Amino acid sequence: MKITKFGGSSLANAKQIKKVFAIVKADPDRKVVVVSAPGKRFSADTKITDNLIKLAEQVRDGQDTDHLLAAIEERYMDIIAELGLDQTIKVQIEENLKKMVASSYSSYDQLLNTFKASGEDNNAQLVAAYFNQNGLPSKYISPEKAGLYVSAQNGHTHVLPEAYTNLEKLCHVQERIIFPGFFGISKEKHRVTFSRGGSDITGAILAKGLKADLYENFTDVDAIFAANPQIVAQPQKINHLTYQEMRELSYAGFSVLHHEALRPAIMANVPIRVKNTNKPELSGTLISKTRATNDYHITGIASSRGFMSISIAKYLMNEEIGFVAKALKIMSEHGLSVEHVPTGIDEISLILRADQFKSAADEESLLQELQQRLQADKVYHEKELALLMIVGEGMVSTVGTAAKAMTALAAAGINLKMIDQGSSEISMLFGIDAADEKRAITSLYETFFKANK
Amino acid sequence: MKITKFGGSSLANAKQIKKVFAIVKADPDRKVVVVSAPGKRFSADTKITDNLIKLAEQVRDGQDTDHLLAAIEERYMDIIAELGLDQTIKVQIEENLKKMVASSYSSYDQLLNTFKASGEDNNAQLVAAYFNQNGLPSKYISPEKAGLYVSAQNGHTHVLPEAYTNLEKLCHVQERIIFPGFFGISKEKHRVTFSRGGSDITGAILAKGLKADLYENFTDVDAIFAANPQIVAQPQKINHLTYQEMRELSYAGFSVLHHEALRPAIMANVPIRVKNTNKPELSGTLISKTRATNDYHITGIASSRGFMSISIAKYLMNEEIGFVAKALKIMSEHGLSVEHVPTGIDEISLILRADQFKSAADEESLLQELQQRLQADKVYHEKELALLMIVGEGMVSTVGTAAKAMTALAAAGINLKMIDQGSSEISMLFGIDAADEKRAITSLYETFFKANK
Numbered sequence: 033m034k035i036t037k038f039g040g041s042s043l044a045n046a047k048q049i050k051k052v053f054a055i056v057k058a059d060p061d062r063k064v065v066v067v068s069a070p071g072k073r074f075s076a077d078t079k080i081t082d083n084l085i086k087l088a089e090q091v092r093d094g095q096d097t098d099h100l101l102a103a104i105e106e107r108y109m110d111i112i113a114e115l116g117l118d119q120t121i122k123v124q125i126e127e128n129l130k131k132m133v134a135s136s137y138s139s140y141d142q143l144l145n146t147f148k149a150s151g152e153d154n155n156a157q158l159v160a161a162y163f164n165q166n167g168l169p170s171k172y173i174s175p176e177k178a179g180l181y182v183s184a185q186n187g188h189t190h191v192l193p194e195a196y197t198n199l200e201k202l203c204h205v206q207e208r209i210i211f212p213g214f215f216g217i218s219k220e221k222h223r224v225t226f227s228r229g230g231s232d233i234t235g236a237i238l239a240k241g242l243k244a245d246l247y248e249n250f251t252d253v254d255a256i257f258a259a260n261p262q263i264v265a266q267p268q269k270i271n272h273l274t275y276q277e278m279r280e281l282s283y284a285g286f287s288v289l290h291h292e293a294l295r296p297a298i299m300a301n302v303p304i305r306v307k308n309t310n311k312p313e314l315s316g317t318l319i320s321k322t323r324a325t326n327d328y329h330i331t332g333i334a335s336s337r338g339f340m341s342i343s344i345a346k347y348l349m350n351e352e353i354g355f356v357a358k359a360l361k362i363m364s365e366h367g368l369s370v371e372h373v374p375t376g377i378d379e380i381s382l383i384l385r386a387d388q389f390k391s392a393a394d395e396e397s398l399l400q401e402l403q404q405r406l407q408a409d410k411v412y413h414e415k416e417l418a419l420l421m422i423v424g425e426g427m428v429s430t431v432g433t434a435a436k437a438m439t440a441l442a443a444a445g446i447n448l449k450m451i452d453q454g455s456s457e458i459s460m461l462f463g464i465d466a467a468d469e470k471r472a473i474t475s476l477y478e479t480f481f482k483a484n485k
Numbered sequence: 486m487k488i489t490k491f492g493g494s495s496l497a498n499a500k501q502i503k504k505v506f507a508i509v510k511a512d513p514d515r516k517v518v519v520v521s522a523p524g525k526r527f528s529a530d531t532k533i534t535d536n537l538i539k540l541a542e543q544v545r546d547g548q549d550t551d552h553l554l555a556a557i558e559e560r561y562m563d564i565i566a567e568l569g570l571d572q573t574i575k576v577q578i579e580e581n582l583k584k585m586v587a588s589s590y591s592s593y594d595q596l597l598n599t600f601k602a603s604g605e606d607n608n609a610q611l612v613a614a615y616f617n618q619n620g621l622p623s624k625y626i627s628p629e630k631a632g633l634y635v636s637a638q639n640g641h642t643h644v645l646p647e648a649y650t651n652l653e654k655l656c657h658v659q660e661r662i663i664f665p666g667f668f669g670i671s672k673e674k675h676r677v678t679f680s681r682g683g684s685d686i687t688g689a690i691l692a693k694g695l696k697a698d699l700y701e702n703f704t705d706v707d708a709i710f711a712a713n714p715q716i717v718a719q720p721q722k723i724n725h726l727t728y729q730e731m732r733e734l735s736y737a738g739f740s741v742l743h744h745e746a747l748r749p750a751i752m753a754n755v756p757i758r759v760k761n762t763n764k765p766e767l768s769g770t771l772i773s774k775t776r777a778t779n780d781y782h783i784t785g786i787a788s789s790r791g792f793m794s795i796s797i798a799k800y801l802m803n804e805e806i807g808f809v810a811k812a813l814k815i816m817s818e819h820g821l822s823v824e825h826v827p828t829g830i831d832e833i834s835l836i837l838r839a840d841q842f843k844s845a846a847d848e849e850s851l852l853q854e855l856q857q858r859l860q861a862d863k864v865y866h867e868k869e870l871a872l873l874m875i876v877g878e879g880m881v882s883t884v885g886t887a888a889k890a891m892t893a894l895a896a897a898g899i900n901l902k903m904i905d906q907g908s909s910e911i912s913m914l915f916g917i918d919a920a921d922e923k924r925a926i927t928s929l930y931e932t933f934f935k936a937n938k
Contacts, residue, residue, distance in 0.1 A: 283803070283830045292801065348745065350736070350824050354817030357810055364807030371803045373826040374905055376912060377736045432895035434904065438888035448887060451913070452827055453904040459829060460904070 033203075035302075036062045036248040037213065037235035040071020040079060042309035043155060046114030049162060055250065055312050056208060057168050062248070064202065064209045064238055065170075067159050068231040069151030070107055080107055080151045087133075088147040092140050097133060105129055108154060121161035125154045142222050145215070149223040152212035152231060160210040169207040175216050175223070178202060180237065182216035182224050189226045191216065191237055191296065199241025211238065232293035240300035247297045249289065250309045256281075256289075256317040259333045259477045263470050268481045270331060271315070272323040280423045280459040281334045294319075323425070329433050330424035333476050337466050339371075339417040340386040341449065344402060345379040345410040355406070356380055362402055372419075372461065374450045378409075381450065383463060386415060417449060418466040422476060423459045434460060436479060444468075444475035486656075488755075489515045489701040490666065490688035493524020493532060495762035496608060499567030502615060508703070508765050509661060510621050515701070517655065517662045517691055518623075520612050521684040522604030523560055533560055533604045540586075541600040545593050550586060558582055561607060574614040578607045595675050598668070602676040605665035605684065613663040622660040628669045628676070631655060633690065635669035635677050642679045644669065644690055644749065652694025664691065685746035693753035700750045702742065703762045709734075709742075709770040712786045712930045716923050721934045723784060724768070725776040733876045733912040734787045747772075776878070782886050783877035786929050790919050792824075792870040793839040794902065797855060798832040798863040808859070809833055815855055825872075825914065827903045831862075834903065836916060839868060869919040870902060875929060876912040887913060889932060897921075897928035 038052050056062045069080045083104050090097045108125050132150055137143035156172050163170035179198030182189050195216065202209060213231020215223050226233045232249065239247035255269035256278075273281075275298045282291040289306065297304055307316035349355050356373065363370050363382060372383035389395045395413070403411040427433045434453070437460065441448065450463030464472055491505050509515045522533045536557050543550045561578050585603055590596035609625050616623035632651030635642050648669065655662060666684020668676050679686045685702065692700035708722035709731075726734075728751045735744040742759065750757055760769035802808050809826065816823050816835060825836035842848045848866070856864040880886045887906065890913065894901065903916030917925055 280830050295800075347748075351822065353820060353822045354813065356823060356826060357813030357817050360807065360810030360813060364810050367806060369804065369806045370809060372828045373809060375825045376905075376914075377733050432892070434901060435888065435891035435895040438891045439885070442885035442888040448906065451887065451904050451906040452829075453901065457902075461829075 033063050033242065033244050034059070034061045034246045034248055035064045035066065035235050035239045035242065035244045037066040037231055037250065038068060038309060039231065039249075039251045040068040040081075041252045042071075042250050043067055043069075043159070044071045044073045044077075046111050048309065049111065049115060049159060051309050051312075052159070052250075053163060053166060053168070055309065056163070058312075061245070062208070064211060064242060064244075065159070066211050066213045066231055066235040066238060067152060067156045068213050069155050070111065080104060081148060084147045084151050085144070088140075088144045091133065091143065091147075101129060101133060108158060111158065115162050117158070117161055117165060121158055124157060128154055128157075145225050146223050148225045149212070149215040152214045156210045156212035163208060163210065170210050171205060171207040172210045172212075173202065173205070174212065176221065178211070180216040180234075181219060182226075183218065184224050187227060189216070189224055192219075195237065196241040199238060200243070202238075202242060226293075230293075232290060233296070236294045236297035236302075239297040239302040239304075243300065244297075244302050247294075247302050247304045249304060249306050250312075251306065252308060252310065253306070254308045254311060254314050254316065256306055256332075258328075258331065258481055259473055260335070263473045264477045267477065268328075270317050272326070273317060273319045273331060274323055274425055275319060275321055276458055277331050277423050277425060278319050280421065281332045283334075283336075283421070325426050328424070328480055329426045329436075330422045330480050331426070332423050333421070333473055333480070334423065335418050335420045335469050335473055337416075337418045337469065338386050339383055339419050339463070340413055340415045341381045341383050341417060341463065342399065342402070342411065342413045343379060343381045344406060344408045346406065346408045347378050349378050349380070359402065359406055362398075362405055366398060368398075372450070372452050372463075374452055374463075383417070383419070383450065414449065416466040417463050418469045418472075420462040420464055420469070420472055420476075421459055422480070425458050427458055427460065437462075437476060440475045440479035441472055444471050446472045446475070486516050486695065486697050487512070487514045487699045487701055488517045488519065488688050488692040488695065488697045490519040490684055490703065491521060491762060492684065492702075492704045493521040493534075494705045495524075495703050496520055496522075496612070497524045497526045497530075499564050501762065502564065502568060502612060504762050504765075505612070505703075506616060506619060506621070508762065509616070511765075514698070515661070517664060517695060517697075518612070519664050519666045519684055519688040519691060520605060520609045521666050522608050523564065533557060533608075534601060537600045537604050538597070541593075541597045544586065544596065544600075554582060554586060561611060564611065568615050570611070570614055570618060574611055577610060581607055581610075598678050599676050601678045602665070602668040605667045609663045609665035616661060616663065623663050624658060624660040625663045625665075626655065626658070627665065629674065631664070633669040633687075634672060635679075636671065637677050640680060642669065642677055645672075648690065649694040652691060653696070655691075655695060679746075683746075685743060686749070689747045689750035689755075692755040692757075693749040696753065697750075697755050700747075700755050700757045702757060702759050703765075704759065705761060705763065706759070707761045707764060707767050707769065709759055709785075711781075711784065711934055712926055713788070716926045717930045720930065721781075723770050725779070726770060726772045726784060727776055727878055728772060728774055729911055730784050730876050730878060731772050733874065734785045736787075736789075736874070778879050781877070781933055782879045782889075783875045783933050784879070785876050786874070786926055786933070787876065788871050788873045788922050788926055790869075790871045790922065791839055792836055792872050792916070793866055793868045794834045794836050794870060794916065795852065795855070795864065795866045796832060796834045797859060797861045799859065799861045800831050802831050802833070812855065812859055815851075815858055819851060821851075825903070825905050825916075827905055827916075836870070836872070836903065867902065870916050871919040871922045871925075873915040873917055873922070873925055873929075874912055875933070878911050880911055880913070890915075890929060893928045893932035894925055897924050899925045899928070 087100050160170045160172035181192040181195045213234035215225045258268040279291045303320040305318050368388050370382045370384045374381050399411050446468050452461040540553050613623045613625035634645040634648045666687035668678045711721040732744045756773040758771050821841050823835045823837045827834050852864050899921050905914040
């Protein structure tokens with residue numbers, strides 16, 4: 033049994049929904065279909081979810097909502113008309129929206145969550161109607177009905193353990209299940225949206241709860257690529273990734289999927305396949321716990337801009353017990369998250385995301401505070417850094433990977449500000465000038481992927 | 486004007502002292518001679534300082550001291566006889582020793598310091614007598630007379646700023662000055678020995694106080710070598726090192742000189758030359774603030790055993806503000822000094838010297854504590870690590886050094902447990918299995934030094 037999730041661009045209009053229908057119908061194992069809200073039809077288009085957020089603000093501020101509500105309704109009505117659906121679903125969605133705006137909510141947060149959730153919820157009802165009308169018996173099932181219970185704490189939404197027990201019962205449904213993504217319900221029966229990853233997380237939760245054999249994630253790319261296609265022209269597709277490789281790559285800028293959103297599926301050891309709704313014949317990328325080795329030694333090259341380093345020099349630092357701890361404590365007192373701590377002999381660097389500082393003055397005063405409280409000899413910073421990462425389970429067994437990467441970077445004249453390889457041994461991290469990013473990635477790609485062909 | 490310091494092996498017997506005399510006489514700039522206590526004459530010999538410590542313990546415990554005192558006296562008397570010195574110095578040293586044992590001390594610490602200091606103090610008097618008797622006008626000057634004031638705090642001995650002002654006045658002495666190394670005096674006029682580096686630090690303090698042009702450090706090696714001679718046969722001599730390179734190399738196992746002991750000279754920017762008493766015609770190794778670039782890109786390869794790593798894995802660690810700080814705080818609560826912190830995405834490693842643990846049980850309980858307090862997914866350790874370090878000011882300007890080093894290590898089949906290059910960019914650190922140490926150093930040496938010849 034497969035959980036099959038479709039992203040917003042796969043459900044943006046009638047033409048796309050017809051593709052989705054064909055995909056689901058083609059495989060009887062595609063028992064559970066998770067749908068997103070209709071996405072953008074063209075790049076300047078507005079996502080329905082963004083309009084729903086605006087609508088919530090208008091209601092909160094007592095503004096006139098007629099115009100925006102009509103625009104939202106029109107998106108569904110256009111699709112309904114194009115798909116030639118009967119009046120029932122039209123009336124149903126109109127009523128859903130009317131009721132949503134007219135209801136009273138105990139807080140703005142509750143209102144906002146309900147409005148946002150409606151994007152997926154109405155779309156699931158629409159998709160179920162289309163499937164049924166075209167001879168594929170389908171059933172819209174809401175998180176309320178399925179008992180997908182969550183709790184929201186500190187801005188993060190967590191699934192409650194009982195939700196998995198409840199979801200398991202969906203196995204007995206005979207029809208295809210059409211399930212709205214992006215939200216669950218609280219014990220008080222209020223809708224609560226997920227903090228990130230949109231509908232991906234709903235699919236992952238269902239994959240775990242229903243003990244699926246595969247979690248298919250349909251989106252608008254052919255596969256996950258070995259390098260950013262905006263930097264490398266037509267990069268190699270990755271056929272097979274491990275969960276851990278996926279995690280490391282998504283840290284450093286691979287944005288196809290949020291690793292965190294997939295976590296329930298990963299925890300339950302359900303393989304994930306990324307596929308393209310527009311080219312379902314392609315095999316896409318499989319993500320699973322282990323994989324056979326490939327020819328490339330490394331699996332992917334990622335990079336992420338927006339980092340900076342703060343370096344602290346102090347003579348005989350290594351003999352001062354707790355020095356690094358003290359430095360990091362000062363950072364955390366300011367709510368700053370430090371991601372890497374390369375150390376020399378009398379010097380450490382703190383690598384962090386630069387957008388954590390509100391102003392240059394904040395930065396300057398932190399440098400001074402570090403200098404004073406640590407009695408450091410010197411404190412200085414370097415901005416505009418990019419973190420470059422090569423990832424691959426094969427790295428451990430191939431002693432020369434680091435050497436090969438370094439040689440490629442040296443050939444491209446890249447100055448390495450930082451090198452960090454910890455104990456995980458499936459990835460290696462380099463700090464470079466952001467200005468060198470493109471050259472560095474190109475050089476690594478040529479070395480690891482082109483040379484082997 | 487030069488400060489010229491001789492180590493224990495350079496003053497172990499009459500033959501060595503004659504060499505010292507020839508060296509000092511040959512250069513009128515060698516105005517100040519710092520002497521150590523007589524060192525070992527052969528490898529199974531006992532250093533006079535070790536016997537003095539034993540003697541102090543006998544006095545403390547009320548044991549019979551006759552035998553040991555006679556042995557100590559005999560070392561000096563043998564040298565005096567061999568050098569054909571007159572009775573004056575013989576009587577003087579006998580009286581010094583008698584007085585030392587007979588005096589009363591306000592604490593054992595004071596007694597121990599005084600006993601230890603006597604090794605150098607008597608030897609300086611002996612050397613001055615020999616120099617004078619052979620026509621080189623010389624004057625023994627004690628730390629008391631020179632005003633070399635120190636204070637001892639937490640087991641570390643610090644020079645007081647006024648000491649430097651006092652020492653400056655030694656410029657007016659006409660004769661060669663023979664100065665005992667290894668101790669200063671407290672404001673209460675008690676002798677206080679230095680915590681480490683023996684007489685090296687006295688030489689460095691005099692170099693700063695007297696604003697010397699050069700601090701010569703005579704020992705029993707031809708030079709500082711680019712790699713450990715016990716691993717690489719006849720390694721390249723280093724002609725010229727910078728202070729910073731010296732600091733980094735001495736961290737990772739270069740034991741010729743204690744960088745910390747040289748610090749006063751370094752702070753005053755006095756160049757240091759390491760020479761061999763037995764081959765004074767060799768130029769040795771010069772250590773100064775800057776140097777011209779050489780052909781080798783790197784200056785030295787060092788390594789140090791006895792490290793271990795503790796790795797901590799926790800999913801989404803990088804989003805938890807203060808995670809690394811918390812881990813390091815636990816370590817410092819246990820008085821453990823962590824020297825390097827390589828970080829992955831969901832994993833950090835703490836690299837520390839393994840001898841900090843008293844027992845395997847302590848280690849085990851720390852791992853458990855880390856796991857519990859950090860709510861980590863996994864905590865594990867790896868022992869028998871060696872840190873390998875390549876050092877060179879040339880590394881910054883030579884983009885390919887890292888690549889070259891990695892290629893050499895890969896060719897030797899060395900598995901890299903850790904790579905760390907921080908912002909200093911004059912050194913690069915690798916963590917490897919201690920069992921791979923010899924192969925790794927040999928391979929790096931061949932690559933960086935032999936290939937260039």
